[in-house]
Every structure is written in C-alpha cells, then in structure tokens.
Amino acid sequence: MKEKAVIQGFVKNLKARKRTGLVWHVVFQASTVVGIIALIALMLNVIDGAFGYVAYEARVDPDTLIVDGMPVEDQNKEQLVALLQSTLSSGAYNKLDNEKSFVDRSREEVYQLVVERIIKPKVVQVWKLWPSLTQADEIRATVAQDHPGAELDFVSWLTYDFVSRPQTSEPLTAGVRTAIFGSLWTILFTILFAFPVGVGASIYLEEYASDHWLNRIIQTNINNLAGVPSIVYGILGLAIFVRALEPLTSGEVFGLVDPTTANGRTVLSAGLTLGLLVLPIIIINAQEAIRAVPRSLRNASYGVGATKWQTVWSHVLPNAMPGILTGTILAVSRAIGETAPLVVVGASTAISFDPSSPFSKFTTLPIQIYQWTSRPQDEFRSLAAASILVLLVLLLTLNASAILLRNRFSRRY
C-alpha cells in the first residue's frame, strides 16, 4: 500500500513539473517575440522614412532652359557648360573651373552642376511611405493648393545616385559616397590595429602570463574596459591620437601634408580610436576561444616535443580561429556603428571629397546619419533613413564576408 502512495505522489508531481515547464516555455517564446517585434518595428520605421512623396519647386523652371527644342537633361556637355558660363557670375564659374577643370568633368558632373547651381530644386514638403501609400489623393490636393508651382514625385531616397554622390547641403542632390568611404577607411585601420594587438594580447594572457597578481589585475581591467562608455574612448582618442600624436596621425612627419594646415582629425586617428574601443572585446572573445581549445590537443603537441610557440601557432591558434573571428565580427560591427567617439575625435560633417589616405579628413555613415537626423527639415530625416539602410547593407556585407572567412577556417579540419 505504501509503495502505491509513493507512486501516486510522483504522478501528481509530474503534472506540476510539466505545467512549470510550459510556463517557462511561453516566457522564453515571448522574449523572443519581443525581440522580433522590436526588429520589425525598426526596419519598418527606417523603410517608412526612406521612401515617399516629395514636393519640390525649381528656382528656375527647366522649361526656360530649352535650347533648340531640347530639354536641359538631353543637352550635351558643351551646351551645358555654355549655359553655366552664361548664367553664373564669372567669379563663380572660374571657381568651379579651378576646383576641377570643365574639360576633365564628365557630362554627368556638369549636368549635376546645372541642377545644383541653376535649376536649384528646393524641397517644400516630404511625406513618409505610409501616408504616401494611403493618402496619395490628399497629398496631391494639398500640393496643388499650397504650392501651385511645385512638382510632386514619389521617390526612393535610397538610389544608386544617393550612394554614389558626395555629400552636399541640398537634400535632393546629397549622397553618402564620402561617408561610405570614410567608414571603410576607418574600419580598415580599426581592424589593422585591433585584430593583431587583440589576438596577440589574448595569446599572451592565456598561454604565457603566469597566475601573478599583476596579471590578474590586468585581466580584470580588460574586462572592465569592455564596459566603458564609448564617449570616454573618444576623449582618450582626442587626447592621444588627435593631440599628442598629431605629427604622426596628421601625416606631418611623413611629409605628406602641409605643416601649416596639418591636423590630427584624420581617418587614422578615428580608426585607432575605434580600435582602442573594440580591443577589450576582441581580447576577451579571443581568450574565450583559446581557452576552448581542448587540453588534450595541447598535450598531444607537447607530447611529441613541440615548444610552446609551435603548439600555439600550429594547434591552438588554428583551432581557436573561428571563435576569434566571431568575436572580431562582433567587435567590428560595433565599431562601424559608433558615432559618439568620432564626434569627439573630430569627424567632419560637411566634406564633399572622398578620403584618399590615412591622413584625410573624414566623415562616416553614423556621423552623417546623426547629423541629418538633428536637422529640423523632414527631408533630411528621409536622407538619414536612406543612409541607415546603406549602413545596414554595409554591415551585413562585412559580416557576411567575415563569416565566409570563418567557415573556410572551420572547414580546414
């Protein structure tokens, strides 16, 4: 009889355990759903801003520029240059010619100038994607009533032109090419600096450093550094790379720039600052990866008489590499989206030429986004939304290539 009571007790217990399990199952599922909803909301918000109606007025009606019955967009380069010469003041024309000779400019570039300098389309109002889709008739009515001369177009702010044009102050002709190149240059130096130093430090800490109190303090500090706010790294970068190492980061010691205008606010400074920022993350992840290499593998290597270095180089590193690369991908993804430290280090917000060397002035995509979202006009928010899409695509591309690289490493074994 007693045994049966015990068995019944167990059955009751099982039901309760299953119920508890179910509750937790639902809780975990709900957490995931919250994350997915947040992600979808983010994407919808960005897409909502990146497309939609735009109403704009031209200062000069393009119809008045028709030559021989040919509208301005079909005219050839010579005609466009002549138009510029006749319309602009000679000072403004010569300035353009000095910046880049009209002989060297392509037809597209000259046409761009005509649009910017003569036609000067001006945005009067923009609508987001959702109202553009649902209230198209009202929008048309509003434009016809308030801005009779304005043209209404449904546009995608994210276009090939947007990606390939340099930055300008006019929303309709602004692009992010400068910012894309700035981001790529910056991230290149971040990787060049942080990856070897981070992996080197992690090898030292895991394989060589003894269990000494000093090493434990260093380890604790690295863990803490990973949590330091990024703006603090910006201030550090400003003090070290922009100010203290200015001759180096401005390229002055290499004789590459004019000493009178040399300035440490360069791609190199920014890359090194972001490198410092992600260094602790790379070190911690690489240490984890190195620690995960099984002891038996090290024993096997030592057992045939390998030195520590041969063991690390031939067995520990190759086996830890997928994990190290995963950590690096995370770190670089963080670096590419950083804004605050770059503001402090001195990213330019309005430059229209691409960075061409480590010592170039720069802007990056997050800086551009930050700058555009802080403008009061709606059209800049649409530009920001389009830039966010560009940034996301850039991020995904970099991550995808890093993951491919990692998979190659994993497959070797």
Add this chain to the structure above:
Amino acid sequence: MTQPNPQNGKSEFVLETHDLGIYYGNFRAVADVNIPVRRHKITAIIGPSGCGKSTLLRAFNRMNELFSGTRIEGSVTFEGQNLYDPSVDPVEVRYRIGMVFQKPNPFPKSIYENVAWGARIHGFKGDMDELVVSSLRQAALWDEVKDKLKQSGLALSGGQQQRLCIARALAVQPEVILMDEPASALDPIATLKIEELMQELKQNYTIVIVTHNMQQAARASDHTAMMMLTNGESRSGTVIEFDETNIIFTRPKDKRTEDYVTGRFG
C-alpha cells in the same frame, strides 16, 4: 642533454626515480617513489583511482610542468642523467620520451600530417613519406589507412585513432614511450590490438604503461609497480611494491597488493 651512450655501455635501467615526490602546490600527490624502468621492457603502473599513477607517469617526461604549480623533490634519471637538472630542456625530454594519452587525441589534421608534424618541427630532413609509412607500419595501422592518408585523423575509429597517436609518437623516434591508460576508451578488440602492438614495440622501445585493467597489466607487462595512497595524514600516493609482473600477480609480498590484484580491494 647528452647523446645516449653506445649500446654496450648502457645501463639496464633507462629511467629511474630516486625518492621522487610530486607536489601540486602544497599538496604532495606522490611521495617516495623509487622504481627503475628496464630497457626494452614494459613496465606497468597499477593502482586504484586517484593514487597518482598518471602523475608519476607524467613526471617521466616532465609533462606535469604544463600544469602550473607543480614541482618535484628527489630526481628522475634518464640514461643516468637527471631529467630535472636546470640545464635540461623539457622540450628535449618530451622529444626523447614520447607519450600516448588516455583519450585518443589526434590532431585535427590529415592522417599523414598527424604523423609527419612531430618530425617536421624537429627539423627532420629525410624522406618524410618513408617515415610516415614506417611509423604507421610500426603502429600496425598502415594497412587500414594506406588509401586515405589525406583524410582527417578524426575520421578514424577510436582504436585506429589511438594507434595513430602511437604512430605519431613513434615518428619522432623516441627512446621511451609513456602510455597513460591507452586502451581505457577502447573496446576489447581494439584493446587487444594495442596490447599486441606493445609487444612488437618493446623490441625497439622501452614502454611504461599506466592501466586500470589488472588483466592488461598481467598479460602485457614485464614489471609492475603497485601504487596506493598512504594512510598517513597527507594521503600521498606511493609505490608500495615493485617487482616482476608474474610475482606481483601470483605471490605479492604486500597484503594490500594481494587484495588489490585479486579484486578484494580498490
């Protein structure tokens, strides 16, 4: 380290411990061990779990040092020279005294590379293919893998992996091979293959083997060291009896040995 003496001048003992004690930090894991390892013989170390068999084995090629905080007292001599002399490089020791581990641990590389790597890092300049083939032959693995040398060593079965590890150890031409329970993760058939292999190998090598398996020690070894924890306060492991294997298993002098080998204890 000096080169080995000419054959005729060699002592019968390849390895000897002299009052050897091994510490992990302040804990004395092994104490007062005095055993010889005879040339071209198989010496087995048996005893209950946790009595320091593997620790003692690793002291023979200074593998213990890879764990921080280990130190020894007394000495281990190899061909008459103290292995723990400050002038001796532990890397050189491990090169001349190879090791096979409890769990098969081939490198995650091809079968060929597994065997060749050790020789290559030591600057082997001869015919690598020949070395790989002869090592695999000596390890009785050649016939099974000759068509798949480029495949991963991890694709082999457990018993094959362990023989690959033996081939890897042989490829650097050691004088002594230490085996730490080499068959404990294997089935009886694979175990038997390893034991047969040991009989082959002892023609050319000196072997020290740690084993949990009484029958294995009785079948395969020439000499046996019986280890046990001392009953003192420190509970260190020590060798309570060392003799020829057939004596240990038929008429041991120590009561504890008798209890252990007959299965009444441990």
